[in-house]
Amino acid sequence: MNCLTREETQKYIDNELSADMHNCISNHIKSCDICKGLHSEVLKDVKQLHKYLQVFQVDTESIPPVENIINAQKTSVFTTPVFIKSIAAIILILVTLSILIPYFDKPDRITESEWIVNNLLNDNDPNKQWNDNQILITITNSSDELVLSFALDNSDKINK
């Protein structure tokens, strides 16, 4: 058998080899000074390692009551981050829509009823205007609200 590598020695020490291989190595170590030396070195490192890592030993005062875990586990679905984020997103969408919706419903022209009412308020008879071939001028502001309306007769006189 060839001399051992460090890895093989490690596996041997940790009993991670097949029974046959383990026996083979045991016999080899007995007869080979180099492998015997390597075995001692690796074994010493392993013992040192366990000794070093004992510094992380901490005496926990006591084990916290298991009820802490049981109660912590009973979190309502309503307090989960996903649920809260979903609700926040829905609220944001609703607020945005409530701000924007009034701007969606804009008439792009004066409605017929508005025109008729305006004429009546100004003592104009829409039917007479129609018969007299008058031209109706309407002026709206940037919000499409009727500001002014007047009629032009055939002689281009402005009758307000």
Place this chain on the structure above:
Amino acid sequence: MVKDFERTYLKFYKEIYQFAFSLSLSAEDSSDLSQEAFIRLLKEYNKGVTIENPRAWLYKVILNLWRNEHNKSKKQKTKNLHINTPSTDHNTPERNFLKIEKRDLIFDCMNQLSPIERDIILLYHDGFSYAEIAELLDMRTTSVGTTLSRSIKKLTTKLKAKHHELFD
């Protein structure tokens, strides 16, 4: 189900806390990690899931939680020097100080290893077999021996070279 959980909790809490502490060196983080791991275990039990090896399962959860936590904040974890010290204090303040200093040095040296190397050493120290380590760290069983051997050599060399006066 709750009884099973309670048994598992009482059996493994200290060990899981210990493992979390060796990763974080912070009592607060260790408590949080341990509690979170057991909460997840309880949820699995409540779902009716059978966990054959709860010890290994808990270790895996701690490792994953720690990695996520560590990746989130890359800043160096502050070491809590006022950690629980043995209440039955046969140690003098000087001994305690030396113990803390040794612990910090070992922690520093371990953090100079790669995460896999550090984790493999800690799991090995806690008595896991190569097959269990391979499963916990998502590596091949055949690689465990090689990585372990290399990691131990690296760590012991670092410690002996830099801080031999503490380890004589």
